Amino acid sequence: MDQLLYASEVFINGLMTGVMYSLVALGFVLIYKASGVFNYAQGVMALFAALTLVGIMNGQVPFAHLINAMFGTHLDKFGWTVPAVLAIVLTAGVMVLLAILIEKLVLKHLVGQEPIILFMATIGLAYFLEGLGDVMWGADIKTLDVGLPQGISDTVEQLTDSWFGYGFFIDRLDIWATIIAALLVTALVAFAQYTKQGRAMRAVADDHQAALSVGISLQFIWIMVWSIAGFVALVAGIMWGTKSGVQFSLSLIALKALPVLMLGGFTSIPGAIVGGLIIGVGEKMFEFWIGPMVGGATENWFAYVLALIFLVFRPQGLFGERIIERV
Amino acid sequence: MFYREAGDFKTSYRDDGQTFPIALDRWGYYAIVAVAALVVPFVINDYWASAILLPFLIYAIASIGLNILVGYAGQVSLGTGGFMAVGAYSVYKLMTAFPEISIIAHILLAGGMTALVGMAFGLPSLRIKGFYLAVATLAAQFFLVWLFNKVPWFYNNSASGQINAPERTVLGWAVTGPAATPAAKYLVCLAFVVFAAWIARNLTRGMFGRKWMAIRDMDIAAEIIGVNPLTAKLSAFGVSSFFVGIAGALLFAVYLGAAEVTEAFGINKSFLVLFMVIIGGLGSIFGSFAGAAFLVVLPVFLKNLLVGTFGWPTDLAAHFELMIVGALIIFFLIVEPHGLARLWRLVKEKLRLWPFPH
Numbered sequence: 001m002d003q004l005l006y007a008s009e010v011f012i013n014g015l016m017t018g019v020m021y022s023l024v025a026l027g028f029v030l031i032y033k034a035s036g037v038f039n040y041a042q043g044v045m046a047l048f049a050a051l052t053l054v055g056i057m058n059g060q061v062p063f064a065h066l067i068n069a070m071f072g073t074h075l076d077k078f079g080w081t082v083p084a085v086l087a088i089v090l091t092a093g094v095m096v097l098l099a100i101l102i103e104k105l106v107l108k109h110l111v112g113q114e115p116i117i118l119f120m121a122t123i124g125l126a127y128f129l130e131g132l133g134d135v136m137w138g139a140d141i142k143t144l145d146v147g148l149p150q151g152i153s154d155t156v157e158q159l160t161d162s163w164f165g166y167g168f169f170i171d172r173l174d175i176w177a178t179i180i181a182a183l184l185v186t187a188l189v190a191f192a193q194y195t196k197q198g199r200a201m202r203a204v205a206d207d208h209q210a211a212l213s214v215g216i217s218l219q220f221i222w223i224m225v226w227s228i229a230g231f232v233a234l235v236a237g238i239m240w241g242t243k244s245g246v247q248f249s250l251s252l253i254a255l256k257a258l259p260v261l262m263l264g265g266f267t268s269i270p271g272a273i274v275g276g277l278i279i280g281v282g283e284k285m286f287e288f289w290i291g292p293m294v295g296g297a298t299e300n301w302f303a304y305v306l307a308l309i310f311l312v313f314r315p316q317g318l319f320g321e322r323i324i325e326r327v
Numbered sequence: 328m329f330y331r332e333a334g335d336f337k338t339s340y341r342d343d344g345q346t347f348p349i350a351l352d353r354w355g356y357y358a359i360v361a362v363a364a365l366v367v368p369f370v371i372n373d374y375w376a377s378a379i380l381l382p383f384l385i386y387a388i389a390s391i392g393l394n395i396l397v398g399y400a401g402q403v404s405l406g407t408g409g410f411m412a413v414g415a416y417s418v419y420k421l422m423t424a425f426p427e428i429s430i431i432a433h434i435l436l437a438g439g440m441t442a443l444v445g446m447a448f449g450l451p452s453l454r455i456k457g458f459y460l461a462v463a464t465l466a467a468q469f470f471l472v473w474l475f476n477k478v479p480w481f482y483n484n485s486a487s488g489q490i491n492a493p494e495r496t497v498l499g500w501a502v503t504g505p506a507a508t509p510a511a512k513y514l515v516c517l518a519f520v521v522f523a524a525w526i527a528r529n530l531t532r533g534m535f536g537r538k539w540m541a542i543r544d545m546d547i548a549a550e551i552i553g554v555n556p557l558t559a560k561l562s563a564f565g566v567s568s569f570f571v572g573i574a575g576a577l578l579f580a581v582y583l584g585a586a587e588v589t590e591a592f593g594i595n596k597s598f599l600v601l602f603m604v605i606i607g608g609l610g611s612i613f614g615s616f617a618g619a620a621f622l623v624v625l626p627v628f629l630k631n632l633l634v635g636t637f638g639w640p641t642d643l644a645a646h647f648e649l650m651i652v653g654a655l656i657i658f659f660l661i662v663e664p665h666g667l668a669r670l671w672r673l674v675k676e677k678l679r680l681w682p683f684p685h
Contacts, residue, residue, distance in 0.1 A: 038458045069639040109661040116403055117660055119458045120605055123598065124656030131649030139642060252594075258462045300473050304466035308451055311463060315455045 009169065010288045011281055016174030018280020019181045020239055024257040025264070025272035026185065027232040032266050033205040034225040035107070038119045041126040043251040045095070045230060048133040050237030050246045052094050054144050055137040056087040062136045084146040088234070095230030096223075103223045130251065139248075144241035149176060177239045184235060185273065188228070197224060205267075259307035265317030274318060279303045330678040346528055349679075363517055368510040376509035381582045383623045384516040385574050388523045390603040390615040392570025397601070398610035399531055400563035401543030402452050402460060406467035408596035410568050411575030412588050413441040413471060416481050418576035419490045422503075423483060430495040430502060434519070434576045441572020442565040444471075449564030453557060456546070468594055475588040489587045492580040503580045512581050519577060523570050528612050530566060539563050540610075571600075602652065606659050608668025617667040625652070 024042060031039045039045075055062065059078040067075055082090070106125065110118055149172040192198040203211040204221045212218060240250050256279065264275025283302040291298045316322055335350045337343045347353040371380065389411065396402050417437035422430065448467040452460050475481050482490050494504030500511040530536055538559040541549035550556050579586045586592070599622065607618020626648055633644040663669055677684075 065640070065643055069637070069643055106657055106661070113660075113664070116457055116461075117664060119403075119461065120601075121657050121660045123601075124653045124660065126653065127598075127649050127656065128653030131646045131651075131653060134646040135643065135650065139646065255465070255594075258465065262459060262462055294477065297473060297477065301466060301469035304462075304469050308463045308466040311455050311459060312451050315459065 007285070007288065010284050012170060013174070014281035014284030015277055016170070016178060016280070017284065018277035019174070019178045020236070020243075020276075021256050021260045021280055022273045022276030023177070023181050023184070023232065023236040023239060025260040025276055026188070026269065027229040027236065028257055028261055029266065029269055029272045030188070030232065031225055031229045034201050035204070035222050036115060036118070036208075037107070037122065038115065038266070039229065040119060040122040041129055042229065042233060042257065043255055044126040044129045044133075045098075045233035046237035046240065047246070047248070047250040048098075048129045048237075049091055049095055049230065049234035050144060050241035050250060051133045051137045051142070053087055053091045053146070053234070053238065054142045054241070054246050056090050057082050057084060057146075058142075060137060065138055066135055088146065088238075091234055092231055095234055096227045099223050099226035099230050102226055103219060107222060108219070126251070130248070141245050141247040142241075144238065144246050146238055146242065149173065171243075173239070173243055180235065180239070181273075184232065185269065189269065197221075201225060256303055259303040262307040262311055262317055265319040268317070268319035271317060271319035279306065282306055330675075330681070346532075360521065364514070368514055371509050371513055373509050376513055377582075378627055379623060380513055381509075381516055383620055384513070384520045385577045385582055386600065386603060386619040386623060387520055387616050388577065389571050389574035389600045390607060390619050391523050391527045391612060392567045392574065393600050394604045394607070394610065394612070394615045395527060395531065395539070395570070396563050396567035397604055398608070398614070399536060399543060400539035400560065400567075401546075402449070402456070402560060402563060403458065403601075404464040404467075404567070405461050405594070405597045405601065406448060406464035406471075407571055407600045408592045408594055409468040409471035410441050410445055410571045411578060411596060412475055412592035413444045413568075414438060414572030414575030415579035415586055415592065416475050416490065416588075417441065417572070418580050419492070420481065420483075422493060422495060422580065426493070426495075429497065430580070431497060431515075433495075434573055434580070437576040438569040438573040441575065442569040445564045445568025445571070446561050449561055449568075452560045452564065465594075468597055472588050472592060475592075487587075489585050490579065491585045492583075495580075503584070505584070507581070515581055516577055519573055523573065524612055524616075527566075527570070531612070535559075535562060535566075543610075602656055605656060606666050608666030609664075611666070611668035613671060614666050614668030617671065621667065622652070 024046060027042045027045070028039060031037055031042070054060075059080045059082060061067070061075045061078060064075045064077075067073060102125065106121060107118075110121055192202055200211070200216045201221055201224065203214070203216055204218060208218065211221075237246075237250065244250075257276075260275040260279050261272060262275075263278055264271025264273070283299045283306075286302050287298050311317075330349060330351050332349055335348075337348075345353075347356055367380070389407065393404065393407055396404050414437045417440040418430075418433050421428075421433040421436055425433070444467075448464065451463045455463060476488065482488055485491070492503040494501050494506055496502065497511070497515060501507040502511045502515045531539070538549070538554045539562075541552070541554050542556060542559045542563075546556055549559070575592070579591070583591060603618035603622050604615065605618070606621055607616070608614025629648050629651065630641070630644055633639045633647060634641055659666060
């Protein structure tokens with residue numbers, strides 16, 4: 001009985017982790033649907049957004065390290081701190097700017113190339129952004145606190161204690177992440193279904209050329225989609241950054257979104273959510289049952305191997321569109 | 328003597344099909360091999376060997392291997408780091424288990440071992456393709472690194488979790504361990520590079536290469552005209568992993584001497600080799616060399632320029648390097664998706680017309 005309760009605690013924690021994966025995966029799906037680009041840089045975008053947010057909040061001078069090295073000055077901070085809400089708005093602005101730059105400098109020149117070329121271009125973009133983030137804000141590990149509650153939730157612990165005689169340890173941050181993710185998904189679905197831009201976005205996703213011929217500006221849609229993806233990256237960056245500090249490993253956690261997508265299907269928003277939950281629960285349960293037998297740390301690869309095995313049987317993922325190939 | 332075929336009469340099919348049909352190219356190639364084998368070992372010093380020449384030669388083997396898979400067969404792999412680790416750990420186990428057998432045999436066996444592992448992880452390529460496959464090969468990367476980290480048998484239960492190359496000799500010269508001279512290390516790597524390039528060149532222009540390219544260009548059509556996708560894809564994974572495994576074995580045994588798997592064979596290695604292939608040129612043996620040379624020299628050059636000349640701190644220079652490599656990848660994909668090899672081909676086209684272009 002104890003074992004079962006403990007397992008269900010692991011299960012719930014897995015669900016919460018899964019929500020975080022889904023958050024990153026959402027950004028991938030958005031961009032993939034609208035522009036056919038598989039954006040490897042999504043994870044680094046989350047890192048970059050989190051770095052920028054921390055930098056703005058602490059009033060750091062951007063490129064301080066570089067300027068100091070070039071001119072021998074000793075710049076570090078402006079000496080003010082910016083409230084979290086304002087900093088988030090400013091960071092969102094930076095992400096929009098980034099989206100415009102990516103469209104103008106990279107995507108515009110790669111229209112009509114094979115998907116794999118675009119994919120490799122986003123790997124290049126990931127490297128560039130990683131370097132840029134470090135040059136702009138420094139590479140040291142930063143703590144991020146935008147006022148989200150953290151720590152173990154007492155309410156849940158007491159409640160479950162009174163029900164089962166066993167208190168569940170659940171991080172309050174995870175609960176908040178779930179709520180925020182749910183809100184974000186609802187907002188995105190509403191945006192895609194009920195607004196003019198959302199309809200245009202879906203039209204582009206269906207057929208680039210047909211969308212162009214009815215007068216939809218591809219450039220605008222792409223900038224918009226990359227901005228939204230940047231915003232999703234910002235939210236994911238805030239969540240992960242608050243949880244485990246803003247550091248390079250953030251972009252590796254985001255790599256986990258890839259198997260999530262393969263499970264859920266690249267083209268489906270519900271797929272990203274369900275895939276994230278399956279991966280989150282799966283890797284926690286696997287670590288719990290099998291992990292001790294094989295030396296632990298199975299979380300590093302479980303998601304990938306699961307996706308690999310899954311793909312052999314259903315290449316389009318759970319909710320993906322059927323892949324039809326013609327010669 | 329002008330750079331063209333005219334006047335160089337071929338009298339047999341063998342002559343006609345040779346790799347360097349132009350006499351000047353042929354002599355240039357012999358000259359480069361001669362200089363590399365007979366002159367460089369006498370002038371080489373520790374800095375040149377460890378900073379540029381050894382990494383260049385070793386990564387050239389790895390990128391030839393990956394180029395066969397990505398450039399010729401069109402199957403994108405992000406698991407190169409993991410496969411290099413298989414090569415490194417196989418050679419370590421063989422070196423410590425059978426010390427009396429030549430290290431050359433061990434390195435070749437390690438390549439064979441990696442080929443088997445590569446083919447196993449290549450099996451999903453029969454069902455999935457494109458970036459689905461790329462992500463699937465990430466499974467190989469993470470799983471293999473984890474395996475070598477967690478199972479003590481692979482590193483002979485050493486307390487640090489590291490593997491250290493014991494001293495082994497070839498013809499009486501130490502090539503691994505602390506006593507090895509730069510020249511000996513260099514010559515071993517050079518021998519493997521020449522071997523790899525020779526095999527790869529002849530495979531890619533023969534039946535196997537044509538099957539791979541048919542699969543790359545359109546796999547369904549290739550299947551219809553009688554290319555068996557099972558053998559074509561798995562042989563591409565096998566041959567590619569064989570070279571990658573040799574590169575991993577050399578990287579560990581000859582170059583690094585000691586290695587820790589997450590650090591030496593992490594996901595960054597996979598990307599590094601992939602970038603070499605992209606920048607050098609997909610589907611070109613020369614491109615593999617060019618890409619490897621470019622990405623080995625670039626950090627050294629940047630470090631000398633930024634740290635040495637401008638006096639910047641090293642961490643800043645390292646971050647700049649990331650930015651420059653990333654930007655270069657995008658630049659190459661936009662401007663010249665066929666990489667440095669294509670530029671080289673253009674130069675040759677121009678040379679063949681020079682000095683009378685009309």
